Every structure is written in C-alpha cells, then in structure tokens.
Amino acid sequence: MPMSLMGRPEAQQIADDYSLKYIEVLDPLAAHNKDDNQIVFSSKRLLKKGVLNHFPSVVFFCEGEILHPIVQGYMNTGYFKNTIERLFK
Amino acid sequence: MKKLLLTLITFTFNIQAQNILSPVKAKILLDEVPSFFFKVSSDGKYLSYSHPRETDRSHAQQHNIVINLETKAKHHVPGVWDPVFAANDQLIILPESRAIFDFYNLEETLTASKYRKLFAADKLTKLAPSRIYRETDLDGYYHSTGLLERKRLILRMIVEKKYAGLGLADYLIKDKKIEKIHQKDICKNQNIKLPMLSKDGQEIGALDLNTHTTGVFKIEKDFSCSKVHDFERPLGKMNFSYDSRYISFHVSKISSEKPAYLQNYIDVPSNIYVSDIEVYDREEDRYIVLTDNLADNSMYPDFTKEGDLAFLNHPHDKTKKVSIQFLDKTAYTEPEEEQLIGNSSTSN
Numbered sequence: 001m002p003m004s005l006m007g008r009p010e011a012q013q014i015a016d017d018y019s020l021k022y023i024e025v026l027d028p029l030a031a032h033n034k035d036d037n038q039i040v041f042s043s044k045r046l047l048k049k050g051v052l053n054h055f056p057s058v059v060f061f062c063e064g065e066i067l068h069p070i071v072q073g074y075m076n077t078g079y080f081k082n083t084i085e086r087l088f089k
Numbered sequence: 090m091k092k093l094l095l096t097l098i099t100f101t102f103n104i105q106a107q108n109i110l111s112p113v114k115a116k117i118l119l120d121e122v123p124s125f126f127f128k129v130s131s132d133g134k135y136l137s138y139s140h141p142r143e144t145d146r147s148h149a150q151q152h153n154i155v156i157n158l159e160t161k162a163k164h165h166v167p168g169v170w171d172p173v174f175a176a177n178d179q180l181i182i183l184p185e186s187r188a189i190f191d192f193y194n195l196e197e198t199l200t201a202s203k204y205r206k207l208f209a210a211d212k213l214t215k216l217a218p219s220r221i222y223r224e225t226d227l228d229g230y231y232h233s234t235g236l237l238e239r240k241r242l243i244l245r246m247i248v249e250k251k252y253a254g255l256g257l258a259d260y261l262i263k264d265k266k267i268e269k270i271h272q273k274d275i276c277k278n279q280n281i282k283l284p285m286l287s288k289d290g291q292e293i294g295a296l297d298l299n300t301h302t303t304g305v306f307k308i309e310k311d312f313s314c315s316k317v318h319d320f321e322r323p324l325g326k327m328n329f330s331y332d333s334r335y336i337s338f339h340v341s342k343i344s345s346e347k348p349a350y351l352q353n354y355i356d357v358p359s360n361i362y363v364s365d366i367e368v369y370d371r372e373e374d375r376y377i378v379l380t381d382n383l384a385d386n387s388m389y390p391d392f393t394k395e396g397d398l399a400f401l402n403h404p405h406d407k408t409k410k411v412s413i414q415f416l417d418k419t420a421y422t423e424p425e426e427e428q429l430i431g432n433s434s435t436s437n
Binding site: 028029044047048050051052053054069070072073074076078079 | 230231249251252253282283296298301322323324325326339340341342343362364386403405
C-alpha cells in the first residue's frame with residue numbers, strides 16, 4: 001500500500017540524519033520499470049530471510065553483517081530512530 | 090552433446106515456468122499490473138485493486154479499480170488505494186487517505202461508475218456514488234474486515250496504527266446506514282504488525298516482532314490477544330478461509346534451488362526468485378503446496394465464500410500478462426500426496 005512507498009523519503013531522511021548510507025533495492029519483478037541508478041535485488045541470503053515476502057522490507061546491516069531481524073512493512077520514524085540508536089551506539 | 094542438453098533444459102524450463110499443482114478453474118488476464126495486493130469479493134464476482142495513474146512512477150497517485158468477472162466490465166471507483174470488499178459484498182471500503190476510510194454501497198458505486206462513462210464531464214458530480222459512512226478516527230494502514238454477527242450485521246475492521254499497535258472498530262450495518270459501536274486498541278500485550286483479520290473477526294494473522302515469525306492471534310473479550318499458532322517462519326499476505334479452518338499465504342523462494350536435477354547442470358541467475366502459494370489446514374495440521382513455480386510469482390491468495398482460492402500471478406516473462414487465477418477448493422481439501430509438506434521443508 002502507498003504508505004509503504006511514502007515511507008521511503010522518511011527512511012532516507014533518517015539515514016541522512018544519522019549519516020548512514022541508505023540503499024534502495026528494487027523488486028526484480030519491477031526491474032523493467034527501474035531508473036538507471038536503481039539496484040535490483042539479487043541476494044539469496046536475504047531472500048531466505050523472507051525479505052521478499054513483503055514490500056517494503058528493511059535491512060539494517062554493517063560490513064556485510066545483518067544487525068537486526070528483517071523489518072517488514074511501514075515503520076514510523078520513532079521505531080527507525082530507536083533501532084538505529086540501539087544498533088549503532 | 091553438451092549443447093543439446095542445455096537447449097532441452099531451457100525448453101523444459103520455459104514450458105514449466107508456472108507450475109500449478111491443481112487444475113485452474115478460471116484465469117483472468119489483466120491489462121495492467123496491480124500496484125499492491127488485489128481482493129476478490131466473497132461471492133467471487135468482483136476483483137478490486139489499485140493501479141498508478143498513467144506515468145506516475147512514484148506510485149503516489151493511484152486509482153482504484155473493480156472488475157466484474159461476469160460482464161468483464163471495468164469500473165473506476167473512488168479512493169486512491171487498497172479497495173476492500175466488506176459485509177458480504179454490500180460494501181466496499183475505499184481509503185481516501187491514511188486517516189480516512191470511506192464506506193460505499195458496492196452496487197451503487199459500480200452503477201455510478203458505469204453511468205459516469207456515458208455522460209459528459211459536467212454531469213459527473215450528480216452521478217458520483219453516495220458515501221454512506223466516513224471513518225476519521227481509526228488512523229492507520231493495512232485495513233482488513235470480518236463479520237462478527239450475521240443476523241445483526243456487525244462489521245469489524247482492524248488497522249495497523251500509525252505510531253504503534255493495532256486499532257479495531259465494530260460497526261452495526263442496518264438499512265444502508267452504519268453506526269459505530271466502539272473503537273479499541275487491541276493486542277497491547279503483543280508486539281505484532283501486518284495484521285490480517287479472519288472472516289469471523291475473531292482472530293488475526295500477523296507478524297510477531299518478538300520471534301519474527303508469522304502467527305495466529307485470538308482476540309480475547311478484553312481485547313488482549315493470545316497466540317494460538319506459530320508458523321515458525323515469516324509468511325506473505327495471510328488470508329483466512331470463511332470457516333477459519335484454512336489459512337493461505339505466499340512465500341518467496343529461489344527457483345534455482347527447487348529442482349535438484351537442474352541444479353546439477355545449469356546455473357540459474359541469482360535474481361530469479363519465485364513466490365508460491367501454500368495453504369495451512371489447521372484441523373489436519375498440514376501444509377499444502379498449491380503452486381511450484383520455476384519462473385512465476387504467485388501472490389496474495391484470497392478465499393471466496395465457496396472456498397475457491399484466487400491469487401495473482403506475475404510471469405517473469407514480461408511479454409506475458411499478469412493474471413488472477415482461481416483454484417477450486419478441492420485443490421487444498423483433497424490434495425495429492427506430493428502436495429503435502431512439513432513446515433521445515435520450505436522454511437526461509
């Protein structure tokens with residue numbers, strides 16, 4: 001539903017606020033509609049964790065390590081901020 | 090010889106891209122791709138979904154569509170996303186925004202849509218369907234509905250609230266009028282999201298954020314929730330059958346991992362994944378696999394009252410159309426032996 005998509009700028013803003021790198025990855029089925037600078041999902045590891053069961057899903061990671069269970073669906077800014085502060089403090 | 094073998098495998102692969110393990114009862118080819126999920130009415134007569142307006146690639150501007158499967162008529166209905174049939178298809182709930190849910194009479198809405206096409210633009214306002222209720226206090230997303238009572242028609246709707254937790258409201262429907270009975274915060278004793286209400290309004294399927302697995306939660310009289318089943322894996326878009334015995338869902342997998350005989354000879358690109366439809370039979374405690382795709386994504390299963398199971402099918406091959414397909418209930422009530430799986434065999 002669109003709130004999930006509308007959450008994209010919120011997620012981007014929070015990543016900027018914490019100086020974290022923010023990467024959007026596109027559902028392979030939507031790849032025909034992609035912009036030149038968009039990355040298409042291709043991770044078996046993330047797929048096995050259920051990341052494609054719901055759009056969007058959010059992955060917190062650092063140096064190749066997944067730091068938190070996959071978050072499915074829209075999350076409010078408070079949840080993002082709390083999670084980031086807990087993971088990256 | 091090696092070249093010949095590869096050619097044959099490719100051919101086989103294409104032929105079996107969509108592998109449905111039960112006969113398809115009906116297949117409706119769509120001219121457009123639904124943006125999010127789709128819903129089927131309880132009688133199986135209508136489909137609803139959202140679709141972006143023309144060139145809007147941000148998907149911010151959607152319009153809602155209902156298709157009459159008997160006449161093949163396509164109706165543009167009000168609202169911008171997530172059209173949901175409710176109350177034995179008397180109603181269709183069309184969110185106007187995150188905080189506004191508009192309740193319309195389904196038949197009147199479709200009639201208005203039909204006549205809007207025939208008249209000039211200046212007559213549109215006169216032919217707009219009349220909204221019968223506007224909900225402005227239940228601020229949230231992912232709404233789903235159930236019927237608490239059928240004698241006195243009591244509709245239950247739940248949402249995921251914007252800031253945290255789940256919200257519930259019960260409505261009495263009488264003489265084409267809607268009266269709100271009460272609104273509650275529910276499941277405050279649980280840490281869950283992505284709720285899907287059972288058709289009788291008594292249970293919720295949801296993602297448990299403590300275990301990161303999907304579960305079934307019973308709504309207690311005090312509006313707390315008790316976990317009654319854990320699927321031990323995260324599932325996509327759960328849907329309860331009308332008698333609550335069956336629960337359908339989709340799961341994503343890697344197609345290259347599925348047929349062992351292919352794995353040994355070819356390397357399927359890693360970006361090829363598939364989604365399959367499964368049903369969990371709560372009475373028999375067994376899982377039934379309904380699709381076994383190699384290059385298709387079957388998603389968003391939805392039961393009709395008769396027990397047919399509709400789902401959306403996205404072929405990976407973009408030259409093929411997206412479709413809604415219906416399986417007869419015997420697909421999951423009378424499965425073949427090879428369709429039965431244990432929980433662990435498909436865990437992600």
